[in-house]
Amino acid sequence: xxxxxxxxxxxxxxxxxxxxxxxxxxxxxxxxxxxxxxxxxxxxxxxxxxxxxxxxxxxxxxxxxxxxxxxxxxxxxxxxxxxxxxxxxxxxxxxxxxxxxxxxxxxxxxxxxxxxxxxxxxxxxxxxxxxxxxxxxxxxxxxxxxxxxxxxxxxxxxxxxxxxxxxxxxxxxxxxxxxxxxxxxxxxxxxxxxxxxxxxxxxxxxxxxxxxxxxxxxxxxxxxxxxxxxxxxxxxxxxxxxxxxxxxxxxxxxxxxxxxxxx
Amino acid sequence: xxxxxxxxxxxxxxxxxxxxxxxxxxxxxxxxxxxxxxxxxxxxxxxxxxxxxxxxxxxxxxxxxxxxxxxxxxxxxxxxxxxxxxxxxxxxxxxxxxxxxxxxxxxxxxxxxxxxxxxxxxxxxxxxxxxxxxxxxxxxxxxxxxxxxxxxxxxxxxxxxxxxxxxxxxxxxxxxxxxxxxxxxxxxxxxxxxxxxxxxxxxxxxxxxxxxxxxxxxxxxxxxxxxxxxxxxxxxxxxxxxxxxxxxxxxxxxxxxxxxxxxxxxxxxxxxxxxxxxxxxxxxxxxxxxxxxxxxxxxxxxxxxxxxxxxxxxxxxxxxxxxxxx
Numbered sequence: 089x090x091x092x093x094x095x096x097x098x099x100x101x102x103x104x105x106x107x108x109x110x111x112x113x114x115x116x117x118x119x120x121x122x123x124x125x126x127x128x129x130x131x132x133x134x135x136x137x138x139x140x141x142x143x144x145x146x147x148x149x150x151x152x153x154x155x156x157x158x159x160x161x162x163x164x165x166x167x168x169x170x171x172x173x174x175x176x177x178x179x180x181x182x183x184x185x186x187x188x189x190x191x192x193x194x195x196x197x198x199x200x201x202x203x204x205x206x207x208x209x210x211x212x213x214x215x216x217x218x219x220x221x222x223x224x225x226x227x228x229x230x231x232x233x234x235x236x237x238x239x240x241x242x243x244x245x246x247x248x249x250x251x252x253x254x255x256x257x258x259x260x261x262x263x264x265x266x267x268x269x270x271x272x273x274x275x276x277x278x279x280x281x282x283x284x285x286x287x288x289x290x291x292x293x294x295x296x297x298x299x300x301x302x303x304x305x306x307x308x309x310x311x312x313x314x315x316x317x318x319x320x321x322x323x324x325x326x327x328x329x330x331x332x333x334x335x336x337x338x339x340x341x342x343x344x345x346x347x348x349x350x351x
Numbered sequence: 352x353x354x355x356x357x358x359x360x361x362x363x364x365x366x367x368x369x370x371x372x373x374x375x376x377x378x379x380x381x382x383x384x385x386x387x388x389x390x391x392x393x394x395x396x397x398x399x400x401x402x403x404x405x406x407x408x409x410x411x412x413x414x415x416x417x418x419x420x421x422x423x424x425x426x427x428x429x430x431x432x433x434x435x436x437x438x439x440x441x442x443x444x445x446x447x448x449x450x451x452x453x454x455x456x457x458x459x460x461x462x463x464x465x466x467x468x469x470x471x472x473x474x475x476x477x478x479x480x481x482x483x484x485x486x487x488x489x490x491x492x493x494x495x496x497x498x499x500x501x502x503x504x505x506x507x508x509x510x511x512x513x514x515x516x517x518x519x520x521x522x523x524x525x526x527x528x529x530x531x532x533x534x535x536x537x538x539x540x541x542x543x544x545x546x547x548x549x550x551x552x553x554x555x556x557x558x559x560x561x562x563x564x565x566x567x568x569x570x571x572x573x574x575x576x577x578x579x580x581x582x583x584x585x586x587x588x589x590x591x592x593x594x595x596x597x598x599x600x601x602x603x604x605x606x607x608x609x610x611x612x613x614x615x616x617x618x619x620x621x622x623x624x625x626x627x628x629x630x631x632x633x634x635x636x637x638x639x640x641x642x643x644x645x646x647x648x649x650x651x652x653x654x655x656x657x658x659x660x661x662x663x664x665x666x667x668x669x670x671x672x673x674x675x676x677x
Contacts, residue, residue: 185465186458193459217467217504220423220455229424229535232452233607235594245539249590249607251447252362252542253600255421260535270594304462311498312464315480317490326637328649331658338666341638342674344654348636350556350615351580351674 089202090146091133095126097160122163125207127274129267134168141239146170162285166277171289179295182307189221191305194298208233208266219266229259232266352440353386369445372510377443378409383474387411393429394420399522406520413520416527421541423452424533431460432527446507454504465502466494470509487647507629546599556584556615563620567597572664579671605630619660623648
């Protein structure tokens, strides 16, 4: 089978995030890294390959984004993907979830994957949604927030936490599965894999290469448009104590609790 | 184009609270737009009698569609079918996992704009504007729709349940032919509870533990502190540690767990991700202990302690015990 893993470059968690006041869009400049949830998706693909329940011919990392997004693909390849696809076109800038999902689905359709994996959310947008959009376009069954994934009789057996407890769902292939961080512990890439990542095939694609209708992508065609960003009403900042002398800290906590009649 | 269709999730004969909140909000907005709020219920276990009750929350009409339960894609088919009747301007979902999946699938199906994690909606010039907090809730973005249908997926607990005193809703049973791919996922077991049944919703004081406890044994520190506070206190947990098997699911706070508002919420080793915050932010007093000074939880705690919980919790337990004894 062929597994495609959708990956995304996001701002490093340590970098303070902000919106561009002119457009209301996220300012995506600054230090960037592979979305941590996507590392779990690649690891899930590797575990299927190594598990032996089904033959995995190829793992392909796929991203959409500006030129810099190539780094996310290099990271994905260093973690185990065999090659990568980079959908990169100015026409895609500012796409909303619907446009992004459509463009990714068009790119994936060319690859005819048996399984599409992705991280359930991204560190910058926390969206949960791209997997379901992609699945509807590809007409594949789909599940998000999956924390256990097994192959049983050529089908997927997925577990997740839903509204009323843990659900176990059987999903036929081909399918789109978004995974949570509890699914596995991603491996660290070897130095050799990091060094070799840039030598693995990386194909650069423009919208026309995969038949994307330019009227359906990009900020100007977004069906949901950010019109403003504003400051929320702020809760008064709480008191923060750095613990230096724990006895003293504890005395402060107890006094604080007593003041509020909580003890 | 001024009617609103709200998805109503049901399980074992009762509607989900977030769905009822979304429907209440939908009724308010539809009235302002000059339209009606309708609801849709999908599942083989839902009765017409149950559906009629949605009139109380403002639905004038409820579509009841027989089909599989607990999975998103059949609901996408059902909602797309109802929306094709015309008259709808918006589809609305309460917070929770299925709302995200159905709303996203519907967005693809209809080419509709979608806003998620929405905490407020307002009417401007006859159209809805969705408000969504972003960047760790440090800003609120406003989103308008240019598509024929706008999709609004609420954040957990964003909308209050309001009984309008309305009459029974008209129930329209509707047959929907599901897409082939929508039926290629099958629920094997649903709503499995893992670990002991712990009651945390009635507690006045909750001591909650997260990944920062280090391991399952770390919960002993939380248990001892809760015990020191005495009756009316309990131990709660984050999604990450429940998934890791450190603590029972019934004690989980947040997006796919419980929503609580105790007098005191003491968070130990919890970073304070949005998915956790939505389940506990209504607590009267929030105390956080975390070794990372940049943890988001310090943004919304009333008292924050930057330090090692392994040093602080045992001494705090002893001090609380001493106070209680004295």
